[in-house]
Amino acid sequence: MMQRFKTKSIYSLFFTLIILFLASLQAKAMSKQEKQLLRLIPQKSELSQWHMTYEPRFFDEENLFEYINGAADLYIMYGFRLVVTADYAVGADSSSVNVEIYAMKSPLHAFGIYAAERSPDEAPAEIGVQGYIGANVLNFYKGPYYIKITSFALSEDLSGMLKQMGQYIADQIKGEYKEPEMLQRFPRQDLVERSERFIPTNFLGQSYLSNGYRCDYYTEKSGTYQLFLIPFKKELDAEEAFDLYKKFLLETNRPHRFDKAVGYQRILVYGSDQYDFAFCSGAFIGGATGTACPDAIKNKMQELGRNLE
Amino acid sequence: MEKKGMERREFLFKSSLGIATAGLALPLTQSIAQEEKKSPTLIYRTLGRTGLSIPVVSFGVMNSDSPDLMKRALEKGVKHLDTAFGYLNGNSEKTIGSVVKEMGLRDQVFIASKVWLARDRDKHVYTPEDIGRMPGATLKNFNDQLELSLERLQTDYVDIYYLHACASKEMVNYEPMMESLLQAKKAGKARFVGVSTHTNVAEVIRAAVDAKIYDVLAVAFNFWRNDKDEVGEAIEYAHSHGVGIIAMKTQGGRRRDANIAVNHTAALKWVLSHEGVSTTIPGMTTFDQLDLNFSVMANLELDEQEKKDLKLSALDVGSLCRSCRRCIPTCPHRVEIPNLMRAHMYADAYGNLSQAEWTLHSLPEKQGLQACRSCSVCSATCVQGLKIGRNVQSLKRQFVLLA
Numbered sequence: 250m251m252q253r254f255k256t257k258s259i260y261s262l263f264f265t266l267i268i269l270f271l272a273s274l275q276a277k278a279m280s281k282q283e284k285q286l287l288r289l290i291p292q293k294s295e296l297s298q299w300h301m302t303y304e305p306r307f308f309d310e311e312n313l314f315e316y317i318n319g320a321a322d323l324y325i326m327y328g329f330r331l332v333v334t335a336d337y338a339v340g341a342d343s344s345s346v347n348v349e350i351y352a353m354k355s356p357l358h359a360f361g362i363y364a365a366e367r368s369p370d371e372a373p374a375e376i377g378v379q380g381y382i383g384a385n386v387l388n389f390y391k392g393p394y395y396i397k398i399t400s401f402a403l404s405e406d407l408s409g410m411l412k413q414m415g416q417y418i419a420d421q422i423k424g425e426y427k428e429p430e431m432l433q434r435f436p437r438q439d440l441v442e443r444s445e446r447f448i449p450t451n452f453l454g455q456s457y458l459s460n461g462y463r464c465d466y467y468t469e470k471s472g473t474y475q476l477f478l479i480p481f482k483k484e485l486d487a488e489e490a491f492d493l494y495k496k497f498l499l500e501t502n503r504p505h506r507f508d509k510a511v512g513y514q515r516i517l518v519y520g521s522d523q524y525d526f527a528f529c530s531g532a533f534i535g536g537a538t539g540t541a542c543p544d545a546i547k548n549k550m551q552e553l554g555r556n557l558e
Numbered sequence: 559m560e561k562k563g564m565e566r567r568e569f570l571f572k573s574s575l576g577i578a579t580a581g582l583a584l585p586l587t588q589s590i591a592q593e594e595k596k597s598p599t600l601i602y603r604t605l606g607r608t609g610l611s612i613p614v615v616s617f618g619v620m621n622s623d624s625p626d627l628m629k630r631a632l633e634k635g636v637k638h639l640d641t642a643f644g645y646l647n648g649n650s651e652k653t654i655g656s657v658v659k660e661m662g663l664r665d666q667v668f669i670a671s672k673v674w675l676a677r678d679r680d681k682h683v684y685t686p687e688d689i690g691r692m693p694g695a696t697l698k699n700f701n702d703q704l705e706l707s708l709e710r711l712q713t714d715y716v717d718i719y720y721l722h723a724c725a726s727k728e729m730v731n732y733e734p735m736m737e738s739l740l741q742a743k744k745a746g747k748a749r750f751v752g753v754s755t756h757t758n759v760a761e762v763i764r765a766a767v768d769a770k771i772y773d774v775l776a777v778a779f780n781f782w783r784n785d786k787d788e789v790g791e792a793i794e795y796a797h798s799h800g801v802g803i804i805a806m807k808t809q810g811g812r813r814r815d816a817n818i819a820v821n822h823t824a825a826l827k828w829v830l831s832h833e834g835v836s837t838t839i840p841g842m843t844t845f846d847q848l849d850l851n852f853s854v855m856a857n858l859e860l861d862e863q864e865k866k867d868l869k870l871s872a873l874d875v876g877s878l879c880r881s882c883r884r885c886i887p888t889c890p891h892r893v894e895i896p897n898l899m900r901a902h903m904y905a906d907a908y909g910n911l912s913q914a915e916w917t918l919h920s921l922p923e924k925q926g927l928q929a930c931r932s933c934s935v936c937s938a939t940c941v942q943g944l945k946i947g948r949n950v951q952s953l954k955r956q957f958v959l960l961a
Contacts, residue, residue: 303690312882315679318723318756320644322841323621336690347691365623366647399691401699451843454627497845501630538626 282352283307286333289350289394289421296417298410302345303336326450327362328354330393339410344400348414351395357429361447363390369443369465376415378426381443387411391422431462434556435476436549441465452479453538457493471545474523476553479534484512491529498525517543526550533557598856600635605836606802608750608773610668610717612638614830614858615851618806618839620645623653631848632661640776640804640839642672642722643703648710655712664713670776670804671707672722672754673700675735680887682726682758684735700738704747718774719748725757725941727765736771750774756807757941760785763792767799776839778807781828781868785943790832797834805829805838824864826854879903879944889938891929894921895946901927902949905956918957927953 286307291299306316309331313321316332330352337346353359360378366388371381377396380389385407387398396418398411432445444465452461461479481487495507495516502518502525515528524543527536528550535553537546600613616638617631623646628639639658641650651671658664675695676685684695693699708714719742724730730753739751752774755762759777766772775796779789793803808829809822829835842848860868879899886892897917905914918927927950930936936947 314756315882315884318644318674319620319642320646323646326621326843334690345688349691366649368648368652397691401688401691401693454622454624454630454843454845456844456846 282331283333286331286350286352289418290333290335290348291337291414291417296413299337299339299346299414301335302338305333305335308332308334323365324351324362327365328358328449329362330354337414339400339414340406344407344410346398346400346411346414348418349397349399350418351397353393353395356390356393356426357447358449359390359393359395360429361449363388363395364446365448367443369441371443373443374412374415376412377419377422378428379443380415382408382411387415389415389419391419392424392426394422429462431478431480432464434478434553435462435464436466436552436556439466439468439549441467441473453477453494455494455497457490458534466549468545471540471542474537474540474546476537476546476549477535478553478557481532481534484532487529487532487534488514491527491534494527494534498527528554530554530557598853601855601858603836604802605774605804606797607800608718608802610638610750610802612668612837613855614835614837615826615855616640616804616837616839617848618841619650619654620841621650622841622843623649624843625653625657627842627845627848628653628657629661630845631842632657632663632667634848634852637666638668638670638717638804638837638839640670640806642674642720643707644674644722648706651707651710655710659712668717669711669713670718670720670774671711671716672720673703673707673738674722675699675703677725677729683728684732686734695732695735697734697738697741700735701742704742708747715747715749717749718752719750720752720754720774720776722754723757724753724755724762724766727761729753730762730765730769730772736769740771750802752776752802754806759783760788760792760943763789763796763803767796767801772801774802774804776804776806779805779829779832779835780808781825783943784940784945788943793832793834802836803834805832805835806840808838808840821864821867822850823854824860824867826851827858827860827864828868830854830858831860879940882941885938885940885946889936890933892925893927893929893938894925895938897921898927898930898953899944899946899949902953906949906952911956914953915957918953927957930954 287305290305292301308316310325310329313324313329313332317324332349332351334347334349337348338344339346351362353362367381371383374380374382374387374389376387377389377391380387385400389396396415398414400407400411429447446463448461448463450459452458458479461477463475463477465473465475467473481490491514498516498518502520505519505524506517508515513528513530517524517526523539523541525536525538526543526546527534537549540546602611602613604611613635617628617636617640619628619639619641622628639654641654645651654669658667658669674692676687676689676692677683677695678685686694686696688694704719707716719739721729721735721739739748742748743751750773752772753762753766754776756778759779763775763777766775777789777793779793783789796803809820809825826838826840829838840851842851879896883896885895889895901914901917904910904917930950936950938946940946
């Protein structure tokens with residue numbers, strides 16, 4: 250009896266030590282990620298005219314809500330990992346500037362959240378892979394990071410100062426990064442600049458569609474409509490998802506045309522005021538939504554399809 | 559249409575887009591139309607003294623910038639769209655603006671937005687100075703945000719304008735913000751004004767009612783909140799004073815522990831079982847969620863299975879500390895309260911006393927249960943309403959030697 254008790258105690262101790270060891274590894278991993286983020290922002294005198302006024306703070310998935318309130322849900326949906334935020338004073342009038350660097354799951358997810366918050370109306374800024382500058386903000390992404398630099402004092406040289414900080418951070422992020430490759434497959438003509446999106450979940454409002462790409466197009470004749478593309482790992486996965494999407498389209502739209510052949514399917518439907526078009530080709534689902542004029546998408550569909558070859 | 563043997567390119571790009579030749583009235587395939595999904599009859603409630611009559615399910619447009627989803631929601635009968643200045647960096651407001659304008663529904667849809675200005679996050683008070691990327695809580699910044707929201711929404715007015723995420727009675731009663739809201743109302747830019755709250759919800763509701771200027775409150779309310787009874791009573795207090803209540807986070811949002819299964823329609827019905835709740839604004843990003851949420855209007859009564867599901871989920875989550883650590887500053891000894899709560903959960907919920915004891919032993923003496931010796935009454939508070947004092951007493955009783 251005593252022997253059994255001792256054996257049990259040894260096992261318990263051993264188990265506890267393993268848990269503590271794993272917990273310490275986890276703690277180290279987190280601090281490593283924090284250190285990585287810290288290295289991206291100026292700490293002391295790396296940038297003339299800038300000095301830190303509020304020490305860096307970190308928020309992870311558990312407490313992001315405390316920092317950005319309801320927007321946290323969206324960031325988490327886009328693969329949020331960790332954010333560092335710090336305040337600086339800059340320039341002769343010591344304008345206050347806030348810097349945030351969001352570490353995301355991957356460069357694609359960083360693009361996704363950047364694009365979700367981007368506005369086509371803002372002026373592009375050549376910092377990082379892509380960025381834009383507004384009256385008091387500079388936002389860009391590079392690698393797995395989404396960077397937001399915000400000021401509330403509108404000094405004359407604010408734009409230059411925001412760019413200076415942005416460039417410093419972009420330079421600290423090592424490696425060559427480009428826009429997501431899949432976006433190259435979208436036709437360029439009539440594309441609304443800076444409307445490209447990557448949406449990791451619930452694409453087109455469908456829980457079974459993930460990791461989709463979408464771009465806006467505009468012509469006077471057709472107004473604004475969207476083309477979309479969803480890559481799948483296997484053709485069978487694409488076909489299954491297409492069946493569900495087709496069912497969804499037919500639930501509330503009038504079928505206008507449906508064709509099927511080996512490996513290819515397409516459907517055109519008409520709702521209350523717009524056409525929706527979708528095709529399944531190999532391991533891709535693509536299509537157009539929101540167009541009042543199916544003529545307008547004819548060439549676009551041809552080009553999109555050619556680009557999948 | 560037989561296409562076997564045809565080349566992919568030929569299929570997709572030669573024949574396919576004979577779309578242009580197809581007439582609307584002449585579907586080329588056999589009809590595969592299905593009967594349109596029928597929506598249940600809508601159930602309306604009146605939003606307090608605003609007099610607005612709204613279906614009990616509305617749309618929290620927090621994370622959805624899908625125009626198609628929003629259109630479908632409006633077609634199904636949604637009358638109230640809730641957004642905020644900061645959602646999707648303004649893209650949420652822009653999408654609402656363009657969809658509502660395109661559908662010509664501005665006079666039939668009630669739009670709510672929220673102003674987000676600087677606050678001290680620890681003390682829960684507004685500050686006139688900028689903090690980080692939050693502009694100071696001043697009349698000018700208030701008006702700047704309101705104007706930009708109206709521009710994005712392509713409208714001259716919002717139906718409800720909230721102070722976003724008030725967490726204390728001090729924030730509710732902050733005069734510069736109250737004055738700003740009243741001016742916006744007087745100028746016709748906000749028909750009604752209110753506050754939204756996720757933290758210290760019961761306190762904020764009562765303070766807002768007593769402040770007398772607020773018409774509507776958007777409050778986080780769901781069946782597994784530890785403070786649900788207090789919040790429920792506060793909601794009734796608001797209801798009895800004619801202040802409209804809109805419930806949010808009804809199904810818990812992302813903060814809910816992911817491993818706890820929730821019957822979503824049951825959760826929504828539970829919230830709506832409170833008469834004081836006029837409508838709910840579940841965040842929706844899929845058409846399925848929209849249909850599911852609308853389905854509760856077929857019958858608002860919780861059936862036996864739904865009651866059972868809620869009870870199980872509540873048992874799972876009821877005694878959980880979220881480890882936000884915001885209780886620690888409220889304790890004079892800075893005790894490691896989240897770990898004490900964890901020990902309490904092991905002991906009470908799981909009956910695992912050895913795990914509880916091990917957890918207590920692992921804490922530094924000055925921050926463990928020993929530090930609670932000197933306090934006969936616990937002054938620590940939990941923003942989620944967890945009964946810290948009661949749980950500490952329970953630990954003291956069970957682990958006398960440690961305490």
